[in-house]
Amino acid sequence: EPPGLAPPSPGAPPQAPDLLYADGLRAYAAGAWAPAVALLREALRSRAALGRARLDCGAHCAAEPGVSLPAAPGPDSGPGAWEPLLLRAALRRAECLTQCWARRLGPGGAARLRVGSAIRDAFRRREPYNYLQRAYYQLKKLDLAAAAAHTFFVANPAHLQMREDMAKYRRMSGVRPQSFRDLETPPYWAAFDTGLEHLGRQEAGLALPWLEEALQESLAQVESCRAGCEGPEEQEREAEEEEGTGSQGGLYEAIAGHWTRVLQCRQRCVGDVATRPGRSLPVPDFFPTQLRRLHEAHAQVGNLSQATENVLSFLLFYPEDEAAKTALDRYQAQLGEPRPGLGPREDIQRFVLRSLGEKRQLYYAVEHLGASFKDPDLWTPAAFIPEGLREKLREDQEKRPWDDEPPQPKPLTHWKDVLLMEGVTLTQDARQLNGSERAVLDGLLTPAECGVLLQLAKDAAEAGARSGYRGRRSPHTPHERFEGLTVLKAAQLARAGAVGSQGAQLLLEVSERVRSLTQAYFSPDRPLHLSFTHLVCRSAIEGEQAQRMDLSHPVHADNCVLDPDTGECWREPPAYTYRDYSGLLYLNDDFQGGDLFFTEPNALTVTAQVRPRCGRLVAFSSGVENPHGVWAVTRGRRCALALWHTWAPEHREQEWTEAKALLRGPEKDEEDVASRDPGPEPPSRRLPRLQDKAGKPPRIREEL
Numbered sequence: 001e002p003p004g005l006a007p008p009s010p011g012a013p014p015q016a017p018d019l020l021y022a023d024g025l026r027a028y029a030a031g032a033w034a035p036a037v038a039l040l041r042e043a044l045r046s047r048a049a050l051g052r053a054r055l056d057c058g059a060h061c062a063a064e065p066g067v068s069l070p071a072a073p074g075p076d077s078g079p080g081a082w083e084p085l086l087l088r089a090a091l092r093r094a095e096c097l098t099q100c101w102a103r104r105l106g107p108g109g110a111a112r113l114r115v116g117s118a119i120r121d122a123f124r125r126r127e128p129y130n131y132l133q134r135a136y137y138q139l140k141k142l143d144l145a146a147a148a149a150h151t152f153f154v155a156n157p158a159h160l161q162m163r164e165d166m167a168k169y170r171r172m173s174g175v176r177p178q179s180f181r182d183l184e185t186p187p188y189w190a191a192f193d194t195g196l197e198h199l200g201r202q203e204a205g206l207a208l209p210w211l212e213e214a215l216q217e218s219l220a221q222v223e224s225c226r227a228g229c230e231g232p233e234e235q236e237r238e239a240e241e242e243e244g245t246g247s248q249g250g251l252y253e254a255i256a257g258h259w260t261r262v263l264q265c266r267q268r269c270v271g272d273v274a275t276r277p278g279r280s281l282p283v284p285d286f287f288p289t290q291l292r293r294l295h296e297a298h299a300q301v302g303n304l305s306q307a308t309e310n311v312l313s314f315l316l317f318y319p320e321d322e323a324a325k326t327a328l329d330r331y332q333a334q335l336g337e338p339r340p341g342l343g344p345r346e347d348i349q350r351f352v353l354r355s356l357g358e359k360r361q362l363y364y365a366v367e368h369l370g371a372s373f374k375d376p377d378l379w380t381p382a383a384f385i386p387e388g389l390r391e392k393l394r395e396d397q398e399k400r401p402w403d404d405e406p407p408q409p410k411p412l413t414h415w416k417d418v419l420l421m422e423g424v425t426l427t428q429d430a431r432q433l434n435g436s437e438r439a440v441l442d443g444l445l446t447p448a449e450c451g452v453l454l455q456l457a458k459d460a461a462e463a464g465a466r467s468g469y470r471g472r473r474s475p476h477t478p479h480e481r482f483e484g485l486t487v488l489k490a491a492q493l494a495r496a497g498a499v500g501s502q503g504a505q506l507l508l509e510v511s512e513r514v515r516s517l518t519q520a521y522f523s524p525d526r527p528l529h530l531s532f533t534h535l536v537c538r539s540a541i542e543g544e545q546a547q548r549m550d551l552s553h554p555v556h557a558d559n560c561v562l563d564p565d566t567g568e569c570w571r572e573p574p575a576y577t578y579r580d581y582s583g584l585l586y587l588n589d590d591f592q593g594g595d596l597f598f599t600e601p602n603a604l605t606v607t608a609q610v611r612p613r614c615g616r617l618v619a620f621s622s623g624v625e626n627p628h629g630v631w632a633v634t635r636g637r638r639c640a641l642a643l644w645h646t647w648a649p650e651h652r653e654q655e656w657t658e659a660k661a662l663l664r665g666p667e668k669d670e671e672d673v674a675s676r677d678p679g680p681e682p683p684s685r686r687l688p689r690l691q692d693k694a695g696k697p698p699r700i701r702e703e704l
């Protein structure tokens with residue numbers, strides 16, 4: 001390890017984040033993984049330290065006596081007397097800030113540590129974590145690699161490469177579910193979600209501490225975002241955006257322009273704080289909503305004075321809200337004698353008054369100075385908005401898309417972790433599917449994994465054809481061909497070299513993935529075992545599709561014999577009575593027809609329908625509550641992994657264990673998965689163009 005690359009001693013003022021980042025990327029590009037990790041981590045640490053220093057110094061200098069405006073004008077009172085007072089105060093504040101920065105970050109702190117906008121965006125997108133995960137991976141620190149990968153993925157859920165990498169990490173033996181943790185998301189989101197989950201389960205008492213924490217922490221986050229608005233970078237950025245406007249004026253025009261930009265930036269903070277990582281839109285009315293939940297929860301557990309404080313705080317945002325006014329009356333009536341000390345929360349009162357003051361100035365600048373302002377709030381009183389703007393703003397707000405509230409609370413707490421870990425989403429629950437135990441989950445497979453399994457099915461079918469076994473007609477319809485492949489057959493074919501072993505291996509892994517999800521979702525307290533796993537493709541036979549009336553798979557239940565006339569289902573042979581849950585994991589959608597559908601037990605009335613696609617799992621209990629069938633496949637080939645799970649260990653699929661043993665072979669052991677696996681791909685080695693905004697290329701640090 002080159003000597004200069006050791007992380008600086010603790011307590012030493014941090015180096016500029018962008019220099020550290022540039023050095024980190026250079027080390028990364030050279031394959032020097034350990035220095036790359038040290039530098040990238042230091043870059044993250046330095047950026048955080050910078051934010052904290054800005055927050056602390058801002059607060060410190062605002063509070064410093066004598067720095068704020070002296071109360072009374074001096075002897076030179078008269079027209080314009082405020083001018084020297086204002087400017088003197090500004091000078092004093094600037095001095096205080098410079099000194100504070102120097103104390104915290106060394107001489108010239110603020111200037112030395114300014115961060116260019118390209119790098120700021122890279123940090124916002126969590127890019128350092130993409131490099132970190134790969135470097136950790138190379139160092140065989142799989143737990144940290146998975147955490148870095150997860151952290152990046154949370155903010156970039158559409159990043160395909162990382163999706164595939166995540167799938168690889170999940171398969172590695174050194175990675176545990178707990179490894180997938182988010183190192184960046186501020187904890188108020190978790191508190192907020194936990195609070196909502198408790199509310200969803202009618203547990204107001206348990207929800208309260210979480211909701212309170214979420215509110216306080218998200219308010220604190222607003223403060224630290226606002227502190228960033230006074231930095232040099234913010235001005236630089238705003239000036240870039242509004243190039244040419246406003247910068248030509250004299251002293252007061254310049255001050256006004258600068259001040260307007262600070263206010264615009266501060267007002268944007270609420271939207272930033274209300275936006276979940278990886279989402280582009282904020283949760284609407286984030287703060288009023290939290291207050292509403294708080295007052296309702298307090299009222300439910302009988303904390304009437306706190307309910308009153310919170311509803312009064314809500315009313316600061318929406319003074320005319322009928323429901324809130326009614327609730328207030330109710331709380332006051334229940335409280336009995338009037339409580340003089342009872343008012344809105346202080347934190348909210350300060351927040352609202354300050355925001356209104358800023359809006360007033362901004363709208364003034366809009367009307368009279370040609371400034372622009374996109375009000376992020378829905379609650380701004382109409383009286384604050386210049387007449388000419390009101391109509392337009394109302395229209396915009398009606399059209400404005402919002403991030404929806406987080407999905408309804410899941411029935412299980414650890415279910416959320418499973419989802420997060422797998423990058424899987426719950427697309428439809430039982431209610432949306434008009435049933436009791438049904439779910440559609442997406443994202444179980446990456447496109448590449450679907451490709452591998454489709455190839456496996458194809459290779460297996462061709463191997464079958466070579467040995468004289470033509471894809472036979474479907475047992476369910478004369479208009480389709482039907483090929484099935486079990487895990488054991490796949491392993492044997494792989495062993496014989498007829499199909500790739502990667503596909504056979506993946507088949508096993510994926511079936512386990514489905515099993516663990518199904519168990520977590522439907523049967524968290526009782527283990528489920530795979531009882532049968534089958535890769536099935538159904539292909540339309542060309543020229544036999546006109547006016548087809550039949551189904552690809554007639555309506556049936558998976559563990560009983562359905563009698564549509566009576567709606568009864570006999571749980572006896574020849575039905576596979578030990579099947580408890582069914583899963584269908586789809587691999588493709590490039591065919592016609594072939595949707596899965598659920599019916600009433602009369603086998604006629606369709607209650608829900610699901611279009612197959614790569615990585616989509618339909619999971620449901622196997623009994624009479626879930627009669628289902630498949631519409632005719634009229635063109636192309638439809639492939640799916642069908643799996644059945646059982647509670648009965650004696651019906652556990654023996655073939656699965658045999659296939660696993662066959663594939664592992666005698667020579668390979670679990671430990672070297674990481675070295676055999678091709679591993680996550682590195683993020684592009686192309687260095688970001690650091691010099692773009694800074695004006696000159698990053699210098700190589702002399703001390704190296």
Ligand SMILES: O=C(O)CCC(=O)C(=O)O
Pocket residue numbers: 553558584596628629630640642
């Ligand atoms: O492939 C499908 O979508 C359903 C198949 C099915 O229900 C079965 O094999 O029991």
Ligand SMILES: [Fe+3]
Pocket residue numbers: 556557558582628
């Ligand atoms: Fe079925």
